[in-house]
Amino acid sequence: MPAITEQKCPCCGGGVQFDSGIQKLKCPYCDTEFEINQSGNDAATEADSISWSNADNQWSADETDGMSVYVCNSCSGEIVADSTTGAAKCPYCDNPVVMKGKFSGALRPDLVIPFKLDKNTAKEALKKHISTKKFVPKAFLSGNRLEEIKGVYVPHWLFTCDAVGNANYKAKKIKKWSDANYDYTETSYFDIYRSGSISFDNIPVDGSTKMPDDLMESVEPFDLSQAVDFNTAYLAGYLADKYDVTAEESMPRANERIRQSIIDSFKETVKGYDDVENHGASMNVANGLYKYALYPVWILNTKWNGENFTFAMNGQTGKFVGNIPTDKKAVTKASLLLGAGIGALIYGLLWLIELL
């Protein structure tokens, strides 16, 4: 059975959590705060010898495929989790646990960006996000849904490279003039070529199939200068997944973004035209490196009229995204009211024109 790690308080032995506000570990029982041991030789962890026990499960091989079973060090409760789950909470004693094997050896992340913003900030961000939108169903604003927010360390692959490329564009210059009888439009066509190089640092690609890629890219960017060397202590109190999309599988997406960046960046050097349109590009990537990092994201999953809605907040910068359900009845009602008002206005104007 896989091992789990629990961060223990050296004073009272209670399970400790990472406090994003003070950027330290904190015991919720005795309020003791202590630094994270970057060497990984955490005294609190070492104090408890991890006991292994074989869960007497009787599931078939098919049932357990893709799942892992852990035993909580605090209450000995059995934790059944997805095989990619790297950190969670014990469903029996609520103690934060880290599945150690998910982040060791080759699976150990290079970097982690610790949560800077807490759950309350995420709640406020959601309220603000929703309050700025129109036609949101009233029930969606209820407090119960806000409790479903959870902090997740999402695995990302970070790609660094030097890209050399070239791009072709078709451009137009438009000149207009008139004489007494005619309007003239002269359109001049140009073939534009640019070649050069651009370097990229740490382009992130979502390494988890559980997280929608568009949602993860929507909360970008993260400030990697605040990233620290990975330590399981940062995961305490949050959920975490190990990657299930490999770096090789993530490369096409990184390449796609690099290619588009070359097209867009080179296009900015094409000046003096009224219209510029890309007509092909090619690139070579050199000095490519990739890292494995965990990014902090607050996630809210909810359902509305049978449809799933997932919101995400960047746990570092606070950027909040998510498609908000639209109250179709309210939209219809507003369309009718506004339409009737505009119709009345048009009719009134017609009368005025008729009178004049």
Next chain:
Amino acid sequence: MTKRFVAILIAVIMSLTLMISASAYTYQYISDSAGKLTYDEIDELEAYAEDIESSYGICVMLCITEDTDGMSDIGYAEKIYAENTDNENGIILLHNDSDNTYAVFTSGNADEVIDSEAVNEMRTAYDSNNSYYGGISDYYKAAESLLANGEAVSDNQETVTTENDTSDEKDGVGIIWIPVSLGIGLLIGFLIINSIASKNKSVHMQKNATVYTRPGSMIITGSADNFLYKNVERKEKPKQENKK
């Protein structure tokens, strides 16, 4: 002897010049660059065309040419029309004598009075006569006849319209416009509200990775801006209606 010869030569050249200029002279209604008509014939036809325009307000022109300056027949007809009259309501029949093709250009509301069937009738009238003068005369006769009929129909329509207008005023002009206004309003309202509602979606894939570009790392090593070709489009300006 030499002086006499020079005088005769000058007289011949002047005569030829006058003949060429007379044959290529362009009047307002008749453009005869092919030189198929005499002065007298042109004067007579011009007078006829002027009567038609003053009576019906439609400028009826005709152009016989052997060269359209590289333009299409219809394009050349439009050009001749625009150069010779300010009347925005009119028609011109172009006969390209070099390849015996025809083009008809109508301007303004002329096509309301002279429809395609009428145009065919006029062209047939022109074409069926063996002489150019006779053909053009027949063309103008047909035009006058059609315009006279069209005016009669128009007068009847005006009478009917006036009666209808009176009945509309009794019912209220805006009644017809209520559903129209409402329909337009609903369409606009629907577009505005849906535009606002669409902003509820904020999840999308990133287009590029320019935010991850290393500052100052972009180096342009090759650059070329090559001119390919140019195209000039010309659109006639809408002419303002004469205020009476």
